[in-house]
Amino acid sequence: MSAFSAVKILHAHPSLAVRSSAAESSSNKPKPSFPSSPSSPFNSTNPSSSSSSLSSSPLRGNRRRPILAVSSDVVSKKQQQRPPLVATPAVTREESLELYEDMILGRTFEDMCAQMYYRGKMFGFVHLYNGQEAVSTGFIKLLSRADSVVSTYRDHVHALSKGVPARAVMAELFGKATGCCRGQGGSMHMFSAEHNLLGGFAFIGEGIPVATGAAFTSKYRYEVLKESNPNGLDVTLAFFGDGTCNNGQFFECLNMAQLWKLPIVFVVENNLWAIGMSHLRSTSDPEIWKKGPAFGMPGVHVDGMDVLKVREVAKEAIERARRGEGPTLVECETYRFRGHSLADPDELRKPDEKAHYATRDPITALKKYILEHNLASESELKTIEKKIDDEIEEAVEFADSSPHPPRSQLLENVFADPKGFGIGPDGKYRCEDPKFTQGTAQV
């Protein structure tokens, strides 16, 4: 049984505040908020209950209480009494194995990154995602190739979930020519046009307008250019952290996305910390999901340590974006198992807080679920783990043996050209030169 409330949904209109049956409904007897499937967490309610777990959550009101209570306080007595398992699994065997494999891929890849970083194979800052895998997997495995993902500097696992091969991500981290950005991006700037991975970004919030633009493109193509798309609108997922939600670009983009009903899902990975700053200390109202309704879109809170709950919420948010019903803000409450970056000694977070979340490891939880529901055997899961181990080993060998980019690549795709912009000797703007992006400087 999860320690978090599973889903909390608040609709734009205050009289339509909706929470799922997995959480208690609010005291003003909510009604379903917008059309969706009957089993959706977006429209299920529990009108018989009148207590609100939110009112007792330390995310609201008393911000001096220990962060551990975030999870423990939101468990209502009613939830605790609920039987721990349902007879019918929420996923098919194939789906559960796909989710398991993707989460193992993310975790194993990142553990290897740590090893390679400390061996001096990677340079600059490297931010790992350990602990947050349920968010990447729960959302991105529902996308098709044409859908887009916009990430942050914590981007390796989003890239892997979107299908960028592990060897291309590892080679990028090694700064090699075979990397997905030819070694020019590095850890914080994963990009793959082929996979519609529209970038990792070093500046926080920087990716949100890019994602909003991608969603606008999708809508423009479909509705204005009348390009046919049998699946409906292509969807963009914008991932970012809790600390980023205090950045102005977040608010500007929520406004535009809702105004134009763009096919985008804003996915907040609330890991409770922004480097060494606690979310509860830095945010006037720490319940980020509530900011969706302030702009007229649904806001959802979900346990980000439970891939099945994330997937359930993600499915509905993605489908409504695809149907042209506009954006959703989803706050996934999660935790990173390592320091902010591999250069962070992680001394600010309390050991008991880390220990608490370690018991909520999303991979262990999914494994337990698979076994308890007889979706696969222990040896089948081991086979997946072995397959991923081999894939990561191969990725490291590939990255290590790949060539460095040539020196001539150094000034490609940079906006400052030592020879200057403006008009060249031929009377043309330099940017009109087809070789412009290759740079003109001699290095």
Ligand SMILES: Cc1ncc(C[n+]2csc(CCOP(=O)(O)OP(=O)(O)O)c2C)c(N)n1
């Ligand atoms: C515009 C900008 N300001 C400040 C920073 C420095 N900075 C790097 S990470 C970070 C915290 C971000 O926290 P959060 O959004 O919660 O993401 P997390 O690292 O927890 O995934 C800050 C302030 C930055 N990268 N960009």
Ligand SMILES: [Mg+2]
């Ligand atoms: Mg954070």
